[in-house]
Amino acid sequence: MVSGLLKNRNSNEMKKYTFKIKRFDPEIDRQPHWEEFVLEMEDSDRILDGLIKIKDDVDGSLTFRRSCAHGICGSCAMKINGQNRLACQTLMKDLSARNKSAHTAGVAVIIEPLPALEVVKDLVVDMEPFFGMNEKVLPYLINNDPPPERERLQDPKDQKKILQAITCIMCGSCTSACPSYWADKKYLGPSALLKAARFIFDTRDRAFDERLRAVTHTHGLWRCHSIYNCVEVCPKEIDITAYISKLKRAALKKSLRLK
Amino acid sequence: MIHSFDAVIIGSGLAGLRAAVEVSRQGSVAVLTKLYPTRSHSTAAQGGIGAALGNEEPDRPEWHFYDTAKGGDFLGDQDAIEVMCEDAIRTIIELEHLGVPFSRTPEGKIAQRKFGGHTREFGSAPVRRACYSADRTGHAIMFALFEQCGRQGVQFFKEFHVIDIAIEKNRCTGVIALEILTGEIHLFTAEAVLVASGGYGKVFKTTSNAHASTGDCLGILADKGIPLEDMEFFQFHPTGLYGLGILITEGARGEGGILLNGKGERFMEHYAPTIKDLAPRDMVSRAIITEIREGRGIDGRDYVHLDLTKVDKRIIEERLPEISTFCRIYMGIDPSMAPIPVLPTAHYAMGGIPTDIDGRVLKNEIGDAIEGLFAAGECACVSVHGANRLGCNSLLDTVVFGRRAGIAICDILNKTGRGSVSKESVDRAREAIDTMLRRKGSEKAAVIRKALQQAMMDKCSEFRTENELLSLTEALKGLRERTLEIGLKDKGKRFNTELLEALELNHLISLGELIAHSALQRTESRGAHTREDFPDRDDMNWLKHTLAFKTDKGPVFGYKEVRITRFRPAERKY
Numbered sequence: 001m002v003s004g005l006l007k008n009r010n011s012n013e014m015k016k017y018t019f020k021i022k023r024f025d026p027e028i029d030r031q032p033h034w035e036e037f038v039l040e041m042e043d044s045d046r047i048l049d050g051l052i053k054i055k056d057d058v059d060g061s062l063t064f065r066r067s068c069a070h071g072i073c074g075s076c077a078m079k080i081n082g083q084n085r086l087a088c089q090t091l092m093k094d095l096s097a098r099n100k101s102a103h104t105a106g107v108a109v110i111i112e113p114l115p116a117l118e119v120v121k122d123l124v125v126d127m128e129p130f131f132g133m134n135e136k137v138l139p140y141l142i143n144n145d146p147p148p149e150r151e152r153l154q155d156p157k158d159q160k161k162i163l164q165a166i167t168c169i170m171c172g173s174c175t176s177a178c179p180s181y182w183a184d185k186k187y188l189g190p191s192a193l194l195k196a197a198r199f200i201f202d203t204r205d206r207a208f209d210e211r212l213r214a215v216t217h218t219h220g221l222w223r224c225h226s227i228y229n230c231v232e233v234c235p236k237e238i239d240i241t242a243y244i245s246k247l248k249r250a251a252l253k254k255s256l257r258l259k
Numbered sequence: 260m261i262h263s264f265d266a267v268i269i270g271s272g273l274a275g276l277r278a279a280v281e282v283s284r285q286g287s288v289a290v291l292t293k294l295y296p297t298r299s300h301s302t303a304a305q306g307g308i309g310a311a312l313g314n315e316e317p318d319r320p321e322w323h324f325y326d327t328a329k330g331g332d333f334l335g336d337q338d339a340i341e342v343m344c345e346d347a348i349r350t351i352i353e354l355e356h357l358g359v360p361f362s363r364t365p366e367g368k369i370a371q372r373k374f375g376g377h378t379r380e381f382g383s384a385p386v387r388r389a390c391y392s393a394d395r396t397g398h399a400i401m402f403a404l405f406e407q408c409g410r411q412g413v414q415f416f417k418e419f420h421v422i423d424i425a426i427e428k429n430r431c432t433g434v435i436a437l438e439i440l441t442g443e444i445h446l447f448t449a450e451a452v453l454v455a456s457g458g459y460g461k462v463f464k465t466t467s468n469a470h471a472s473t474g475d476c477l478g479i480l481a482d483k484g485i486p487l488e489d490m491e492f493f494q495f496h497p498t499g500l501y502g503l504g505i506l507i508t509e510g511a512r513g514e515g516g517i518l519l520n521g522k523g524e525r526f527m528e529h530y531a532p533t534i535k536d537l538a539p540r541d542m543v544s545r546a547i548i549t550e551i552r553e554g555r556g557i558d559g560r561d562y563v564h565l566d567l568t569k570v571d572k573r574i575i576e577e578r579l580p581e582i583s584t585f586c587r588i589y590m591g592i593d594p595s596m597a598p599i600p601v602l603p604t605a606h607y608a609m610g611g612i613p614t615d616i617d618g619r620v621l622k623n624e625i626g627d628a629i630e631g632l633f634a635a636g637e638c639a640c641v642s643v644h645g646a647n648r649l650g651c652n653s654l655l656d657t658v659v660f661g662r663r664a665g666i667a668i669c670d671i672l673n674k675t676g677r678g679s680v681s682k683e684s685v686d687r688a689r690e691a692i693d694t695m696l697r698r699k700g701s702e703k704a705a706v707i708r709k710a711l712q713q714a715m716m717d718k719c720s721e722f723r724t725e726n727e728l729l730s731l732t733e734a735l736k737g738l739r740e741r742t743l744e745i746g747l748k749d750k751g752k753r754f755n756t757e758l759l760e761a762l763e764l765n766h767l768i769s770l771g772e773l774i775a776h777s778a779l780q781r782t783e784s785r786g787a788h789t790r791e792d793f794p795d796r797d798d799m800n801w802l803k804h805t806l807a808f809k810t811d812k813g814p815v816f817g818y819k820e821v822r823i824t825r826f827r828p829a830e831r832k833y
Contacts, residue, residue: 027751044589056705060757061749065294067469070505070585072398073298089588120440121754127295140406141358151355153367159360166360166392166399170297204358 014040016106017092019050021062022113023122032119035059038105043093047109048076051087051123063122071235074169077176078123079112084173084233087111114176116185129185130172133192137214141199142207158203164238165198174230174240186219190230190240193221197243200250209254216251224248260438260445263677264289264414266668267434267449269421269476272301273397273654274636274661275455276404278618281665282451283411286672289447291419291436293471293759296405300457300469301657304397305581306510307374307389308354308654310347314368315387320344322379323388325826327652330376330539331609331645332786332796333828334489334804334821339616339641341824343652346659351390354658359403361392362578372578373513376539376649382833385513385537389651394508394581397654419445420759422688424452424479424632425680429622431632432678435688439759442752444689448677451631451668454480454612454620455661458637461763462771463605463720464712467499467506477638478766480612481773485622485629486806486817488640489610490770491777491788494648495721497543499604501562503589507582507601509650511594512536514574516567518547519598520555526563531833538833541647541787544603548721557600564598603721607648609787610777611640613806613819618664624806624817631671631678635664642804645821646786695761700744704761707741711764714738715771719778724791728779735772742768773807776814781805798828 017039024032037054048066055062064087065075071089080090095107117125143152168191175181175189188196196215199205215221221244230240265286268275275290282288292299311318323344328335355361355369362370371387379386392399408415418439425433433448456476460468481487497518498507512518517536520526530546531538538546547563556562567575572595575583579594586592586599611634613621618633636657643656718731742765749757783797784790806817 025751025753027753055757056703056709060703060705060747061751063749063754063756067294067298067471068300068303069470070303070503071588072303072395072581073294073300073469075294075298091588124754131295135409140410141356141403143356147356149352151352151361151369154363155367156363156365159363162360166402167395169302169398170295199358202358202360 014042015092017041017050018105018108019054020108020110021122022111024119025121041092043091045092046088047080047090047092047111048087050109063124065124072169074171077114077171077173079114081110084114084177086171086235089235114172116176116182117172127172130175130191131170133175133188134170134195136188137192137196138199138207138211139195141202141205143204144206152204154203161201162198165194165243167236168194168238169236171235173233173235177229177233179227179229180223180225184219184223187223188215188220190224190244193224193244193247194238194240197247200247212251212254215247221247221251260443262289262445262447264447264449265672266451266453267291267447268453268455269434270299270455270457270636271296271405271415272299272455272457272636273400273404273657275453276401276408277658277661278453278455278635278665278668279408279413280404280411281662282668283408283413285669288413289416290408290413291416291421291434291447293418293420293439295417296415297401299401300472302398302401303469303506304654305394305506306508306513307372307391307396307651308351308400309374309377309388309649309651310351310390310655311344311388312348312351312369312371312390314364315371316379318379318386318388320347322381322386323347323377325381326377327643327649328645328826329382329831330649331647332831333645333802334642334785335645336642336822337824337826338822339643342616343643343655343659347655350655350658354400354403357403357407359392359399361390372510373537374650375509375512375537375543377651378534382533385534389510389513391510391578393577394510394579400654400658420762421476421479422691423684424454424476425684426483426629426632427678427681430630430678433680435680435685437692439754442755444685446680446685448680450672450675450677451633453618453633453635453664453668454638455634455636456638458608459767459770460605460608462712462715462767462774464716465499465504466605467496467504468605473763473767474638474770475763475766477612478769481769481809484808485620486613486808487610487773488613488804488806489642490773490807491781491805492609492646492786493605493774494540494607494609494787495544495603496606497540497547497603498565498601500585500589501600501602504604505585505589506604506606507565507585507599508579509540511565511567511579511582514578515570516565518543519564519566520550521557521559522555526550526555534833539647539649542833544721545789547603562600562602565601566598567594568596568598570595605720607653608637609640609642609644609646609648611638614639614641616641616663617667618660619667624819630675633664633668635660646788692758695758696747696750698746700746702741702744702746704745704764707738707745708760708764708767711735711738711768711771715774719775722789722791723778725779728775731775732772732779735768735775739768769809773809773814777805777807780816802828
């Protein structure tokens with residue numbers, strides 16, 4: 001019944017876009033190559049809608065991850081017009097008309113897999129190294145005090161310290177955009193450091209020393225040179241660099257105290 | 260490749276993870292997910308998880324029990340509802356101790372807000388019962404449980420797509436799955452298998468559900484003759500973003516948002532005078548569609564407004580940041596400045612795999628169990644939600660019954676030993692995939708899927724009639740035949756998502772058929788199931804659960820009585 005009533009959300013006209021997609025299927029291809037698809041899209045359509053349109057109507061072999069389609073599951077991070085973004089959270093109208101060129105029909109939408117991670121197929125990359133880093137920072141609450149009968153109290157002001165950090169969706173945009181990670185693949189990277197901060201600054205946690213040790217080694221937080229790429233690309237607008245800076249200050253304080 | 264575990268859990272949403280936390284204390288556990296673990300759709304749950312903590316005002320588990328029974332239009336099994344509501348407080352405290360960052364009251368306790376259908380003193384006024392972490396409650400709980408699983412050595416098989424669940428001689432012995440990365444078939448044998456694979460909203464066109472919510476395991480079990488319970492009850496959430504179906508949490512109304520029609524009227528006052536905009540979802544969704552049908556949509560069009568402009572801006576920023584972002588990104592709207600265009604969106608399946616209160620899968624009307632097979636979460640039907648689920652009861656359901664299934668699994672470990680799976684089953688799974696890859700048909704799975712979603716939306720959403728349902732079942736037959744002509748462009752083994760979508764489609768059609776036929780045979784209106792040709796609830800004939808058995812000749816029905824322990828069915832008024 002409802003859909004009988006459903007019309008288009010906007011009566012926007014369709015515009016022409018050229019999706020230029022970097023493709024690579026290791027079963028067939030020796031190296032990546034570009035393919036172009038011209039689509040009619042509305043301003044309010046998502047990049048993900050375009051990819052699905054291509055897969056459904058033109059080329060079923062186009063491969064990408066997707067699930068929730070509204071920016072909370074973190075599946076569809078990819079490089080769109082030069083910047084890591086979620087395909088489901090980027091609308092056609094967000095793309096600059098500057099990408100218009102004489103060689104393509106309409107506005108160009110250039111899509112590549114996330115950088116710095118091995119390509120599995122087309123836009124799918126190997127996320128294992130990324131998730132693996134997370135496991136190195138003890139990503140769980142540690143508090144061996146006997147738990148109270150009810151909840152552990154936490155002042156809302158204290159919770160503010162981790163409020164942004166807990167919104168991370170592990171999409172991988174930040175770490176794969178980080179030049180320090182490009183240079184050192186053992187570097188924990190912004191996402192894992194953010195996770196460390198999420199627990200270090202959680203007033204309910206009791207493993208401060210252990211946690212700092214897990215992030216202050218050669219491939220830890222001092223690799224961060226405050227380049228801010230992570231902040232620029234984070235789809236949840238988390239100020240990751242600020243969290244890492246706070247970690248650095250906490251680590252410094254601790255080392256001075258020890259001396 | 261062959262793997263052997265004490266228990267295999269299918270699905271890494273909240274039910275699966277909570278069960279894994281429990282079982283991994285006693286045995287080896289594999290969790291299979293067709294996504295990455297933190298990507299499961301539980302993460303999209305926004306508004307809250309219900310428990311009568313009484314942190315903000317007096318509350319009691321028995322009021323919660325009453326609200327849940329009444330919200331479900333008295334189709335829920337009350338022994339199960341009581342278990343859930345009584346266990347709710349312990350559950351929330353346990354989650355908090357695991358690290359879930361719940362939002363806090365000024366004195367540092369877990370904050371609570373109002374939610375649809377949750378009342379104090381048996382319906383007298385809305386109560387603050389939903390515990391929340393801003394409007395990212397599912398995400399917050401998901402990470403805490405996932406991280407706990409890692410700590411306890413649960414082994415995750417990421418991006419494994421389940422092809423078959425092996426049941427031989429009334430005993431579940433394992434799972435056959437496709438490793439998406441390599442295209443290889445893996446066999447998992449286990450003493451117990453828990454299906455926690457989530458919902459199947461993708462059977463409808465407009466839905467809040469993720470692309471992955473295709474109900475594969477329900478389709479697999481239906482093919483094996485296991486009945487699916489109460490499939491006619493599918494919830495449409497009142498406030499989906501217009502044109503997109505993305506969920507706007509009921510918490511928005513819990514924090515003071517109201518629904519307005521084209522005349523600027525707060526129309527819920529007419530439909531539910533006592534609790535108004537916080538009526539249960541089935542009632543609010545029907546009210547919205549009725550307003551639109553009678554010409555009172557915004558500008559006479561097909562949507563209404565969710566108005567948050569009178570809500571304190573600070574509250575919106577602190578407690579509803581995620582939906583504010585959605586509104587900004589997808590609609591170009593700041594909800595503190597302008598009303599949000601909304602329309603109901605297919606949201607939650609009350610029906611599913613029949614289980615007892617410990618997650619054991621039941622195969623018939625008299626409640627015989629299949630040994631070693633368990634289900635929990637949205638894919639299961641305990642039934643606590645009856646004919647209509649209340650908001651913030653789904654997260655509670657996943658964690659309470661995920662844990663209970665985990666405990667029940669621990670009880671049977673090392674009793675029977677791990678079973679074996681016949682070579683034929685594995686060969687059959689491989690053959691099914693190879694056939695799909697070889698076939699040279701001209702149909703596309705995506706085209707058939709869209710036709711299915713459109714037909715379900717047009718003929719089987721909030722309001723249903725015999726004529727439309729009959730034409731739907733005919734249409735579904737046609738779609739099923741067309742699937743035999745599907746040809747894939749991608750013939751590769753590696754990360755072949757086109758193949759997966761074709762496999763998913765078969766199950767989606769099965770679920771569409773079971774929903775449609777279940778809706779057709781239930782000649783009454785109850786909860787989320789509204790038959791325009793049978794507008795009244797009919798307790799004489801229909802106070803019973805539907806069990807739909809899939810057969811070659813179409814669905815066959817059986818029935819199970821509703822367990823009523825405390826609250827006699829009464830007319831549902833709010």
